[in-house]
Amino acid sequence: MSPTYVLRKTFTATALMLAAWSVHSADAAPHWAYAGDHGGPKQWAELDPKFEACAKGTRQSPIDIRGAVKSELPALEFAYGSTEPTIVNNGHTIQVNFAPGQSVKVGDKTYELLQFHFHTPSEEQVAGKHAAMVAHFVHRNAAGELGVVGVLIQPGKSNAAYAPIFAHLPRAGEKITVDDLKLDLPAMLPTEKGYYAFEGSLTTPPCSEGVNWMVLKKPITLGADQIKTFRRIYNANARPIQALNGRIIKESM
Numbered sequence: 001m002s003p004t005y006v007l008r009k010t011f012t013a014t015a016l017m018l019a020a021w022s023v024h025s026a027d028a029a030p031h032w033a034y035a036g037d038h039g040g041p042k043q044w045a046e047l048d049p050k051f052e053a054c055a056k057g058t059r060q061s062p063i064d065i066r067g068a069v070k071s072e073l074p075a076l077e078f079a080y081g082s083t084e085p086t087i088v089n090n091g092h093t094i095q096v097n098f099a100p101g102q103s104v105k106v107g108d109k110t111y112e113l114l115q116f117h118f119h120t121p122s123e124e125q126v127a128g129k130h131a132a133m134v135a136h137f138v139h140r141n142a143a144g145e146l147g148v149v150g151v152l153i154q155p156g157k158s159n160a161a162y163a164p165i166f167a168h169l170p171r172a173g174e175k176i177t178v179d180d181l182k183l184d185l186p187a188m189l190p191t192e193k194g195y196y197a198f199e200g201s202l203t204t205p206p207c208s209e210g211v212n213w214m215v216l217k218k219p220i221t222l223g224a225d226q227i228k229t230f231r232r233i234y235n236a237n238a239r240p241i242q243a244l245n246g247r248i249i250k251e252s253m
């Protein structure tokens with residue numbers, strides 16, 4: 001038996017109506033999208049002066065991961081446990097938000113997990129190939145630096161660790177919080193934690209740089225039905241590949 005989940009609308013019906021009305025109001029975030037000539041990736045920088053890095057940045061993400069240099073990278077020491085996060089459809093992806101308490105230590109830096117979310121196909125490529133999906137685990141350290149762990153996802157065995165999320169995907173346009181959602185975070189990662197490391201940016205506006213990217217080399221699997229369930233909500237939400245501009249990609253031994 002599955003536990004009883006309590007679905008709670010985080011926005012009242014009135015707030016949702018206002019959100020629909022306020023697309024062009026002064027305080028609304030500019031509308032951006034993953035495709036098209038109206039707010040698609042090529043126009044992101046034109047939508048708001050704050051999005052300038054999307055066009056002018058030189059260390060942008062995602063990238064095609066190739067030519068990585070084998071390096072003595074610090075191990076990723078995950079201090080993840082069972083948690084009760086909230087799940088949101090933010091209009092661009094499905095995002096799972098966390099209270100403080102989940103972290104990853106990389107060398108002398110400790111990052112707290114803020115949220116993870118999905119893209120399909122995977123935003124990053126490895127040797128020119130996208131995975132079916134990727135989960136980006138977004139962390140921040142005390143100095144305010146972001147550290148994003150990418151978990152590539154290929155079709156295969158259905159994944160029980162992700163099932164609680166796929167059982168409660170909010171519909172497009174909905175902002176729903178699922179209370180008492182229990183996740184076994186360690187089980188959501190591959191057993192092997194070897195990774196690629198490189199500098200990059202947020203892959204959504206404002207495309208801010210200074211993000212430490214760590215993409216796990218070993219993919220996990222989701223069932224074809226789980227991938228299909230996500231794609232019914234977001235069929236394609238990946239920013240195009242960005243130029244490497246001489247950045248070095250490191251790869252753990």
Ligand SMILES: [Zn+2]
Nearest residue numbers: 117119136203
């Ligand atoms: Zn992402």
